[in-house]
Amino acid sequence: MEKIGILIEIKDGELKKTNFGVIAAARDDCHELYAFLLDGSGAEFKSHLAYYGVQKIIDISSTEGPLEWNPVSWSIAIIHAMEHLGINTLLGLTSSQGKELLPRIAAYLDAPLVMDCTDINLTEHTVNKSQFSGKTIATIKANGLSYIYGIRPNAFEEKPAPCEAEVIPYQTGPESEGLIVKEIKQGASKGIDLSEADIIISGGRGMKSSENFRILFEFADVIGAAVGASRVAVDAEWVPYSMQVGQTGATVSPKVYIACGISGSVQHFAGMKTSGLIVAVNTDPEANITKNCDYYIVSDLFEIVPILTRQIKEIVGEDQLTGTK
């Protein structure tokens, strides 16, 4: 049994759901789990984390109070906490925040790091990750004195494993090494983040305009999905780059991915091929995506999507009336 550190992410005051997959990956064969929280919310999430098997919650703050977001001071605080507690292995999400913190920590510790792991063996120090735009799966061995891994969001199923948890406060000195975070500008995109969503509905060239994306957002609102896009839709400036799925955009693994008016290029597949279920709506029965999905509908998306939204609305409405889900 080893001590494993887990970098927990909070968004808008809530524990991200994808943390629980990382916890499941870290538990592997019953290691002792240490969750690191840096925004002062350690005590608040104690019962949630304990439910998934975290024994120790390390509530990190500076001597001056909760740590303001700064990738340098956060990384250093995590390293100090790891050293203090004798932890050599750290797992986090391959999210925006994980991509900022995990490589910094690995660089300072001179530790091996593999991002976007889809499978992991903490005892052997081996992981699987996709390479070459998802065309191959590499089994990688990390050699070093400590180990850092980024887990692909949704690659691991959450597994409850209730236990008793203890909150341990840990203070570090306030530290900044030249890099100053002046401001965080909130984005225009609303709703659920691509990497957090169970369902993603994406639009491509077939959407034809920015306004037409409204029908995807309406679907997303009803069912709690996120909206994605192909590069063509982003390059045409119909939607922001943050919505791009694919090799040069986001890599996502939702339970369901619905591609509307997307042909299914290699580069698009690179970002969504590990989705649970892939559904395509395309007017062209010969489009590449119809050959490599689970279900496809040969039809006009402008006809199908509004019907889908309406039918789901009816179901959701009924469920609310009868009190079931």
Add this chain to the structure above:
Amino acid sequence: MKICVCVKHVPDSAAKITIKGKNQFDESINFILNPYDEHAVEEAVRVKKQVGDSEVIAVSVGKKDAINTLRSALAMGADRAILIKTNIRADSVITSRALKAAIGQDGKPDIIFTGKASIDNEGFQTMYRLAAALNMSVASNVIAFSLDQERVLVECEMEADARGIIDMPLPCVIGTSKGLNKPSYPTLPAIMKAKKKEVKIIDLESLAIEKPMSSIEILELKPAVEERSSKELKGQPEEVVMQLIRVLREEAKVL
């Protein structure tokens, strides 16, 4: 001002990857300048024009063929190039040490640009390791960059379209993302001119890099399983949607 751009020679994403042996692949396919690095080269050249009296040096760690990627960077406006030649597929620990050594030999730069990730290994880390080795500040996922005396101001992509506004001192390392600029396609005269620009070749071994404590070893490469059964849902629109909802409910269990 001295500006370095680190670029990588990577398989074209449209090329088929054929696995050879346990952990190798057939490299007789088309290789390109890593797409994110195009934004790095573009920004370096833009900064050079803005500041004046500056030099842009493209640096790559790779096999002999990586010279083609350096030529692409030269055609986009870099002034000269350095190839750190090796026959191994260097991991990010070795790569960052090699870059540090070669860049150090050439003289310390004010800014180092590189793409936020390479599309082959998708490691997301070389810029951070390079910055740590050179004791410089670093920001990645950069979508806006400006220079103000001895400091730089950048905007970094965060979740859900949010942006972090970061202020750092020079010298620093910048990992460029797609929104930063629109790389220009080199003109024919620029391509011709690039052929005459200097490319210095250094053997990785000659840099005598200390064996690092950590490494990444690729034990095995396997093709990703692609097979999905691709069933068509047929019928009138109302009917196919009903079938789809059944799938969402019973198979995917998301409803």
